[in-house]
Every structure is written in C-alpha cells, then in structure tokens.
Amino acid sequence: MSELQKAWAKRKLDPMHPLPEPLNDLDEEPEHDQVPELPDHPDDGDSSSASSASSASSTGTVIPSPSQNLFARPQGVSRGRTLEQIPWTTYFERELFLKQPGDGEAEAEATVTYHAYLNSPVDKGPLFVMHHGAGSSGLVAALSAEIRKRLPNAGILSPDARGHGSTSVTDGTGLDLKLDILTADLFNTGRLGAALLGYGVLDVVEGSAMDALQSMLTYLSTRPGGFVSLQSGIDWHIRSRTIRNSVSARTSVPALLVFDRADPTRPWRWRTDLAATQPFWEGWLDTELTIGQMQGKYALQVFPEAGHFIHEDLPEKTALAVVDFYRRNDRSALVLPPKVGDLLKQGKRV
Secondary structure, eight states: OOHHHHHHHHHHHOTTSOOOOOOGGGOOOOOOSSOOOOOOOOOOSOHHHHHTTSOTTOOOOOOOOGGGOTTOOOOSOOOSSOOOOOOGGGTOSEEEEEEEOOTTOOGGGOSEEEEEEEEOOOTTOOEEEOOOOTTOOGGGGGGGGHHHHHSTTOEEEEEOOTTSTTOEESSSOTTOOOHHHHHHHHHHHHOOTTOOOOOOOOSSOHHHHHHHHHHHHHHHHHSOSEESSHHHHHHHHHHTTSSOOHHHHHHHGGGGEEEOTTOTTSOEEESSOGGGGGGGHHHHSOHHHHHHHHTTOSOOOOOTTOOSOHHHHOHHHHHHHHHHHHHHHOOTTOOOOOOHHHHHHTTOOO
C-alpha cells in the first residue's frame, strides 16, 4: 500500500488526526498557460519516423506516409456496376484501314476498305486471326488479349467483316455475305500465306446450330430496335444475358450500334441489319465440320456455363484452350533428324 493510501486510511479511522504532510514524490510542477511543442521529425517518407513518437503501449493511430499509396485509385478496367464504354485501345495497340482494289481497279478506286484491330506478334511469334460472327465486330476478340498473358510473343488480328463494324463497302455489296466472299475478304485482310497452323471454331455445337436457325427470327423480333443511349444498349446485352460478361459487353457493344438522328427517342440503332442476312444463314453451316464432328476427327471442348459468345463470356478459359491448341499443333520447335539423301551427299554412311 502506498504512503498516500495509508494516510487516507488512517484519516478515516481517526477524524481528529491532522492531515498528512504532502509527499515530496507527488509534488506537481507549476502549470503554464502554453502547450509544449512537439519535437520536429523530418518527413523522409518512411513510416518508421511517423511511428517513432509512439511508445510500445500507445494505442494512437499511425498515419501512413503518402509514398505508401494506400488511397490511390485502382489501376486497370473497373469491374463494378458501371456501364461506361471501354475503348478499344485498352486491348489493341493499333487499328488498320486496308483498301483492297478489285480486278482492274487502282487503290484509289477500291470499293472495300477493311478495318481491323491488331496486336503485332513479337519476333517469330504466332498470329491469331479472329473472325467474328453475324451482327458482331472485331471487338468481340478484345478480351482474347488474355492470350498474350499466356503467350507473350503472340499477335492478334481481328477484322470487321463487310457490313459490320468500321469496314466500308461502296459498291452496294455491303451485306453480300456469301461464304466465298467472306473467305476472300479474310484472305485480303490477313494475307495468311501458306503457314496456317490450325483452324478453330468458337460457336454453339453444330447439332444445336441448325436448331438455332429456326428460332433466330423469333429472337430478332424480341430485340429492341434501338436504344436511348449507349449505356442502355450495353445494359440490355447484360440483362438479356446475350453477353454474360459485363466487361466484354462494355468493350464490344459500342461497335454494334451507330448514332442515328432520324429517331431522337432511340437514336442508337443497330449497325448491321441481322434480319437482312437471313438468305445466307444456311450457307454458313459447315457441312464438313458437322461430318468431322460425327466421325470424331477433331478435338471438341465444351463450356457449359457459356452462352453463344464463348470468347466474350469466358475470355480466360477461351484463351487457355486456344493457347493449348496452338502448343499441341506447333511443329516449329521440333528438331527433325537429317534426311538420308542429305547424309549421303555429305559422304556419311547410313
């Protein structure tokens, strides 16, 4: 028990006892009207200088230094509930406008100007050429840039088909989408050459594709004719689950719409009239692919959780499948044994 407590207890027992003398070790220093200044600490950007003023038992808050960037805005694409457009430059390094003159035409007289998005391959890296489906654009392959995360030297070329995106046709054949014409367009855009490694289709399973054609007109009749804003168009694609990935929708949907002042109530109209492409639907069905599927002549990978736009709904899984396909079929890294004829010419025994 301290001396003060003993004195207090004795006072309670003996009221007549005089008060104890003040203890020297409890004497207080005289008060002043000024608040003492805190010691100066140089701000060197190190958290140790900020916390050195606190003792080990202190419960005060340590203020982080600005260099720690604890309150900095997150980098990259926002994945919240925003419906703002994501520009194509987020995924591609450049866009191309390629004029292709017809037979006997000069370049200045070209009737088709192909538009494409490009990420150039590095060194001798592969080039993945992405061709979209009806009513879409080259931006459906934007999130296929996930491929480059797994194959950094790869390039990606994603053109707009005629009648879609920013590809322009001036001879009235903008919606002439016969398969042979689309094939020629792709050849003119990419100039693929003879080093074609493989061919893949990102689509609904062929058996259900034929059934889907029967319900296509019903789907088109329920689709809005236009939208009051670009964000409204993006929102419809997400809510209707036409595209099941909001980041993909914010990237690709703006290229599907065009501003038309003729209807001020819904000025954002469809760029491509899908109903006008009906005469070509059956011609797009790949008979050879269907036969090959029945005979088990190619690898089939199914993503049950995806909708029609597999590469937009599941860009990461699609990228994994595409890169795996490339690596399984790439023969450039193989070291083949020398030919017998070459050995004989060198005078070697075989």
